[in-house]
Amino acid sequence: MAEVNERYSLIARSIHWLTALLVLSMVPAGLIMIRIGGGPLQNQLFDFHRSVGVVLMILTVIRLAYRLTHPPAPLPADIPPVQQLAAKATHVFLYLFLLLNPFIGWVATSAYGASISVFGVFTMPAIVAKDRALSEQLFAVHEVLGLLFTAAVLMHIAAALYHGIIRRDGVLSRMV
Template identity: 45%
Template sequence: MRNRVQPEVERYGAPAQLLHWLTALLVLGVFAVGFYMVGLNVSPLRLRLFSYHKWIGVTVFALALLRLAWRLVAPPPALPATMPAWERQAAAIGHRLLYLLVLAVPLSGWLMSSAKGFQTVYLGVLPIPDALAKNPPLGAALEAVHWGLNKMLLAMVCVHIAAALKHQFIDRDGVLLRMLPRRQRTGSA
């Protein structure tokens, strides 16, 4: 493999980068809390973790809406001209699916909580109205939907990370750099 210098690339703006990385950290955090809490017996810790899980989910949902709005104002930079058409199409489909899942997973969680009779109170102070009346059978069905959507989101996150690493270390085309802050070059004195 040749040791090529990475090309200078047009980058996402600071707001898009901040929203991306904040969403990424929160999604990883909500996965960690979610997978841990489901294995616990009913306890004050489990109930607190459910609250944290819901709060993070609401925040992820709000950030996704903000990201979509920002994208309308500041479209993403162009992909490298050297990228094959199939990869461009795969990237577009992958990003749309990520956005869809980042919205659908918290929405399914809110619907599930509503149907199970557990209101979401954001940060313990802001009650979010239930979307559905209490309906335990529907709540159980929505739990399965929420679980399935989470598995799909986790798979898409893994594919997204793998694609970014492929572009960075194999293609060396600067795609990953688009979402990283520019390093300031220091001159010699």
Template identity: 85%
Template sequence: MADVNERYSLIARSIHWLTALMVLTMVPAGLIMIRIGGGSLQNQLFDFHRSVGIVLMVLTVLRLAYRLTHPPAPLPDSMPGWQKFAAKATHVFLYGFLLVNPFLGWLATSAYGAKISVFGLFTMPEIIAKDRVLSEQLFQIHLVLGLLFTAAVLMHIGAALYHGLIRRDGVLSRMI
């Protein structure tokens, strides 16, 4: 029986919490930016949202590479099979989203004809020709995926709190 109380490495925990911080700032910025009128605040939110999205995409590639070489300890044997499945499925979705949706946002932004300046340090290349109709379609998909992602993040947080506060089975403490 493996030690389910084995903590994630400092690198894994750091990447996890950096990702969490970025997601918990980027998602609200994205929701606000599409609901306020044009102007400098909206432009700043778009720049922030796009910059964080690009950084998250790169960070996720690094995180997946690290995870492949440093697998986490198994979940507790006492955890029902459906919860183990849900945990794995949620993680697959979260990782997939953090790769696909920022790329989709980059694609949609390129089709819109806008530039993505990553925190003013460099500008991402355009990856598709300007096409406003396609851009609108891609942004709609980006939004729907973002809402699904938000639901998955809330489920992930709820499950972590359940395991840490109610079950007290060591699952949450591995990442803290």
């Protein structure tokens, strides 16, 4: 097996792990907030989930701009083409999700008539008029995409562990 020695830059690794931390806190908050009754805890979880979504959307734009100017090292040549394709497809989906689903959440929240205060620092403007039927449809799409995203994140983690523990090919160590 060929070992990959080239690590991602400190900036790329920092953005990756900040994104991971935010995702691993936001997803459970989102799952819990829609399953508990109304009240202060649910309101706090909604505020947290929305705030993190906005931060992730901004962070993803920064990450993509950085990645365009600092492309990662290629995967080892002995990784089967189907695995390389799966890795690329998963990354594309993760990036698309990190841009699209927070935007859908923003539109849905606007249509619901709620505001998005980002950690109390600023408030996102409403981008559509209040329309409860539209908000319900968009929140349903947001939830389905969130579940698909969670599956992709779990696949990403499993693949990283596979490379780090089983293959020991250096792919995981590039990001740690």
